[in-house]
Amino acid sequence: MQSIILVRCGEIMLKGLNRHAFERVLLKNIRHSLEGMGEFGLVLSQSRIYVEPKDDSFVMSGALRAISRVPGITSVSPAWKIPTDWPVIKQKAVELTRERVSKNSFHTFKVDARRGDKSFFLDSPGIMRELGAMILEQFPEFKVDVKNPDFTVFVEVREQTYLYTECIPGCGGLPVGTGGKGLLLLSGGIDSPVAGWMMARRGMTLEGIHFFSYPYTSLRSREKVQTLGGILSSYSGYFALHVVPFTSIQETIRDKVPEDHQTILTRRIMMQIAQEVAEKRGLHALITGESLGQVASQTIQGLTVTGAGIPIPILRPLIGMDKNEVVELARKIGTYETSILPYEDCCTVFNSRHPNTRPRTDRVQRYESRLDLDEMVKKALSDMETMKWAGGRSHEA
Numbered sequence: 001m002q003s004i005i006l007v008r009c010g011e012i013m014l015k016g017l018n019r020h021a022f023e024r025v026l027l028k029n030i031r032h033s034l035e036g037m038g039e040f041g042l043v044l045s046q047s048r049i050y051v052e053p054k055d056d057s058f059v060m061s062g063a064l065r066a067i068s069r070v071p072g073i074t075s076v077s078p079a080w081k082i083p084t085d086w087p088v089i090k091q092k093a094v095e096l097t098r099e100r101v102s103k104n105s106f107h108t109f110k111v112d113a114r115r116g117d118k119s120f121f122l123d124s125p126g127i128m129r130e131l132g133a134m135i136l137e138q139f140p141e142f143k144v145d146v147k148n149p150d151f152t153v154f155v156e157v158r159e160q161t162y163l164y165t166e167c168i169p170g171c172g173g174l175p176v177g178t179g180g181k182g183l184l185l186l187s188g189g190i191d192s193p194v195a196g197w198m199m200a201r202r203g204m205t206l207e208g209i210h211f212f213s214y215p216y217t218s219l220r221s222r223e224k225v226q227t228l229g230g231i232l233s234s235y236s237g238y239f240a241l242h243v244v245p246f247t248s249i250q251e252t253i254r255d256k257v258p259e260d261h262q263t264i265l266t267r268r269i270m271m272q273i274a275q276e277v278a279e280k281r282g283l284h285a286l287i288t289g290e291s292l293g294q295v296a297s298q299t300i301q302g303l304t305v306t307g308a309g310i311p312i313p314i315l316r317p318l319i320g321m322d323k324n325e326v327v328e329l330a331r332k333i334g335t336y337e338t339s340i341l342p343y344e345d346c347c348t349v350f351n352s353r354h355p356n357t358r359p360r361t362d363r364v365q366r367y368e369s370r371l372d373l374d375e376m377v378k379k380a381l382s383d384m385e386t387m388k389w390a391g392g393r394s395h396e397a
Contacts, residue, residue: 012026074169076168106142252371285313286315305360
């Protein structure tokens, strides 16, 4: 008998002739997520991935948490790998049931069986019927509830048999590294980390860019964004954050542009700097946390002006989402508590009191011509700092 982790793949199982390419990337990402957990082997068989520890030093609890964050995985289970021998299967099913009920106040159960090995003498319904009857005999206080049980004993009869009672939800989506590379405009608020996570789930490798306006924004606001970068890397596997000094640019905009156009012009320059960074880094798209109508700069006219002239796609995965939906996702992925820390970012410090909600590109470009934009962008890029994380751990840039 061996304690293992059973990993279920989701969307990649729907792929055709290129499925193996997605599987190879997913296996690589799982190995990366388990660095430092101990020695293990990986086995891919019949749409399942099995993580098999080499010895007792393997950190099972940490591994379960890390794997559940890897995009491309729908769920994981701590499981027992045992011989496909009926007496052994029955004995282990009773042991697992006893272990679960010793820690919880359960009253109902069911057995869920899958027979991948067609040579086994019982079919799937037969396995469920026989094991269910045996568990009822051992635990007469239980009742069977096939629709809403307190817990389920899962049995998968394959080359070996796998038993488990827990199913931990995974990240879903596609493996990171199969969907191109994107640069996330990371403000430090609630929305942008969720936007980055959503694109990582679609297989996109992430980097981030943050605009820092010290001393108007504090060092703590920068540390907050760095923390968010680390959290995102626990999902994306890798995350590089480029911190761009933005103080002089915002002061120039404040001094030379009418107040009602300052916010939209600031957003345009952010996009232009981000596009320059993306080009230098070989990234294919920009990613923002914008949602239609959420704030004054995110009207359809504002989004049009902001993105005008940017030659690469601007991905806005939150565009049609309600704020409560975004907050729920932020809580789920673990960024919410950091995002709500009361440290202002450059957008809130220089926020216009009455921004223009229907800007026009030609007018904004006239105001833009008052600025020495090329020199401003060049200076900001020359002073940019980069820091990196891998799997939630900080790395040297």
